[in-house]
Amino acid sequence: MNNHLPWKSACLTAVLALGVSAGALADSHSADLDHLADEVLAGGCAGCHGTDGALSGLVPAIAGRPAEELEALLLQYKNGEGNPTVMDRIAGGFTDEELTRLAEFFANR
Amino acid sequence: MRKIQFALLFALSVLLAGAAVADGSGWDRHDAVREAVGDATPQLGQLRMQMPSVSEDGSAVPLEISIDHPMTDGDYIESIRVFATANPNPEVVDFYLTPLMGRAEVSSRVRVNESQTLYAVAHSSSGDVFVASSDVRVTVGGCLMTSDDDIAEFGQPRVAPPRNLAAGQPGEVRTLVTHPMETGLREGPDGELLPRRMIDTLIVEFEGDTVLTVKMHTAVSENPYMRFFMAPETSGNAVFRWTEEESGDTVEEQMAFNLS
């Protein structure tokens, strides 16, 4: 979004001025920004596996399973193996590195 | 207050996005459009060209072109030509109009291969030239993938006559004929190019006089659809004739128009 409207820039400047004048204040993030990228990468999985991949229902849960196991499964699906139904089309949308990150993300839930 | 805000927001967003207002400007950057305009200096902003700004199916994008202009023997719009500058062949469809139409407004469904600006060029019998344009973004919607491809045969002409016809008053006519409109540019399942097979023209006559001639190019969608107006002064017979390129085969539909 590059269309900053004039009134918005005024707002930004106000905040900016604040920032500069009070530069030494300590910070305590309440947002867990480190995991945000992984959360977004893994966001779609919850659509069938529940929040954090932890729902155990008609679709198997993936949370807490060993990362190596999940990674091997995902790579297998990506290659169209293991009777994937929809998972070949899902896994095929990610690079191998992204699949590794996904496997680690869910292993740690 | 609200109105002002909206006007402001709109003006700003147009300005800031650097969006081209689709009024026909930029026409002179395209050979085919320049050629159609000829030597005249075209007027922008009068001819209207309506297409959806986003299309999820580039194989049949609705197109409507109109202009408020007399349609009398002395002064009428005699042609409207449409160009898709980023298609493999920029010519889309040409309409040759007559005063018997009563209103300069035509519609069709066309193929738009990728996001681009389309142009329309209209000439009047008195030598005026009008240009309009329309920006279309083509993105195939995600659930739209189909796996089915029936080949349409040439036939099944359909004509919807005007609902109420009063002498000299323009009434809306819709036409459709089934035809594959195979461009000769497309591969079949075996990887070979499918042979070109196109409709060349639709000619509409009323009591022996030509009302409208439509020249179709590869960008006219399968099963060509044309919508236009007719303003007969008397009751009489209308003939709609589609002619295939190469074979010269024709399909014809006749219809009695009765004034109310």
Next chain:
Amino acid sequence: MSNDKKNLGAVSRRSLIKGLGAASVLPMVSACGTMTGRGSADARVVVIGGGFGGATAAKYLKRGNPNLDVTLVEPAEVFYTCPFSNLYLGGIREMNEIAHNYDELKDVYGVQVIHQLAQDVDPVAHTVTLGDGTTLIYDKLVMSPGIDFRWNEIEGYDQAAPQYAPHAWQAGEQTRLLRRQLEGMDDGGVFVLVAPDNPFRCPPGPYERASMVAHYFSQHKPNSKVLILDAKDNFSKQGLFTAGWNEFYGNRIEWVGLSGDGRVMRVDAVRREVETEFGTLHQADVLNVVPPQKAGMIAERAGVTDDSGWVPVNPATFAATMADDIYVVGDATIAAPMPKSGFSASSQGKVAAAAIIAEVAGETPPPAYFTNTCYSLIAPDYGISVAAIYKTDSSGEVEVTSSGLSPAEADRSTRALEAQYARGWYEAIAQDTWGTRY
């Protein structure tokens, strides 16, 4: 943006404002109308719409940063999903099995839920006015208002028409009405479904509905038929649907596309009669019209729709391109190649939530990923799907990194497995969105 990040260094904007205390901050920033009444929260986020996109965004905002003040505005206390409402029409699911409430969002995540209709948005003052006159102030606004209908675009299909010829394209009373009409219909009748041109909510939806109604007929009204009158020549998963129809319903389902004179121009809802483009009249015993659509009304009020009637967005964050600090997700947006589906809306809600969390903390939003899987049931144990993964590339445009349909040739056990996964999908997305557990 990059400038202000540099100046702030490691210190987030939020903590500065908190540290300075409201009193000293207010005079300076109230001109922006953005921070009044924020209290100790990092930012005030208002979410309009508690459907797939909005409820998901509210939950993931709170999950990602519990210190956000999140208010969800949604008129209904019970939300009925369109997904699986076709199964209700088919007689294989009940309404209470597609009903969801906001208890988990309130009790577990601390979202404030206000059951009101948002009447107006002032994008300059950063305020939302509710039906009861209350004004909410936001720093960031998320809207997921779904669709509204273009009344009278099909002549005669106006606001009064759905009580005779339901659309049932927003689930609830309309869905119940359609089922009552199907149940009340004599055997040997014709169910006519009028399907719109693209773009519209749930591209495979009309064809799943036709399947489920045909299933109901096969159980209860064996001499009845389904006629689909379509304003387009191709539809979602067409080959798979057609094959499934042939297998289960023979000639009980007839589909007439645009080139076969399927486009309906006029409707007489009371007499259940429709007229097509080339003048064919069809008499229905039950008439279901899915009208042309546009973004939910509030998007237009906020001034974020363009002349298409939908909302253009920056796909990397789902920020509306026509106003700052407003994020729009779900059916209301121009998000193609993503379809207007509940799954897409949920995925977009998560991306918008992450973008807001990052921006409030003065960080750059993470790269966006979206998933969509649309299951459709042709028969209770016969499912098909279309699935895709989307990413934003370096230029911020959406790129499809994988997509595909269920295979054309598959045995019954695969179709049965997909039907089971369809139910699994519903179970999971209901849990992920509203916390509903069956």
